[in-house]
Amino acid sequence: MAVRAHRNPLRTPLLVAVGMLGAFVAAEAAAAALAPYLSEPDRYGDRSRAVKAAQIEDLASCVDVLVAGNSMARDGFLPEVFTDADPAGRSAYNAALDAASPELTAAWLEGGVLSDTRPATVLLTISSADLNAGSPAAASALGSWETSVAGAPGILGDLERLASEHLALIEHRRELRDPVELGEAIGAAVRSERAERTGPDDMPGVLGPRGEGRSRQDLTTDPDAEPDAFVTEQILGNFDLGDDPSGRVADLIRTVAATGAEPVVVLLPVTPAFAGAHPRGEADLEAAADAARRGAEETGTAVVDMRGMDLPADAFADSHHLNRTGAVALSSQLPAALAEAGVETERCEP
């Protein structure tokens, strides 16, 4: 009777594993080759964030002064005007995001902006709009960040970002699953037509080259005109500063301070009508400013209060956004205001 040779029980699983690994390597190589021809994945959940990320990537060097906050900061701070007015000629970039709460600002800054710009000073604008814990606009903006690749929180978010950076199969998984997209990409590859990628100048009507807002620059409003429904429902809707508004400010400040940059809290001017859109009017505005001051005090941070600054009558685009006239005034007066508050003139380290 013939003796049957023993077969290695691991032989088949090993062959399968090697086969799968080989197929994966081949698939990744194919995806990587096709990647330049596939549509750009939505990494940031918002086009203006993608444009700002491209602008920041394009910066030739570090930035001496970084501004962060919501659309009030986006529209109110003109980096080039600030630089021209600053005795030391410090460089500046406006990293503010529409509808940004302190939580979104902190996550955005921590997600790469601070490490890429390496600022010496970070101006954090805080207002009642920032601190409204009930704002539908702020919740939506934070939600779109946290569901994006760039902003997904926690270990899974870190893993996804790591995988996206190194594996085309992961980075372009949505595009590769779309047969129409895939077919178009193959055709584009044959024609050597690379797909468009977001560039630093991609929203010329909305963002300037240093991140400053452009869309409201030419608008003028009557300072007594009531804010419209978007402001009252989306920005100030469900108005509530929450349980610990000063703690939220302090947490944002600590995020910045942890990088070695000097945080400075800045309070921005608004129209009288903006106060009237709050449930308790001026009292709510003061409560928000007070929370900002307490958060700053808790962390030993300077506060620059620009709410009483000299502004021309036609400085506002709407109830709470400065237009170009107002932004020029604010940006040119800020260097002196910073000096007066004892904020030292520091340079970033390239």
Place this chain on the structure above:
Amino acid sequence: MALAIAGAFAIGAGCSTDDDTDDNGPDDTAPAVEEGRGGPEVADVSELADELGDAGFTCDLEYEGLVDDTGQREMSRCTIADDQATLTVWFDTELLDAFVDSDPQGPGATAVGPNWSIDTTDGATAAEIASALGAISVGE
């Protein structure tokens, strides 16, 4: 074969359905305003902004699209002809019907289409938009 494998290995939550819409420039032949709520039906504010662009109105969205906490509307803003406009796409058109039926008053006006509305502070802007898109204008 490798491409087929790539497709098989791709992992994702779903398909991306972004539409690329070219800006065709100004439309010189504005349609007459119809009695009913005419105009295009849109899927989101981005598409509404594209329709405005095709009709000759530059509208660069400030926000990607804010879905309000009721989930009934998606909103965004842009500046149209020196006027801040609020774009709303209504997922529940009964709410939009109710808005139109309420005969809104107050500053500004609203261009209203089948499932969208565009509020402007200048009534003339809303009327122009309505005329260009075949929609109606309310609240003037």
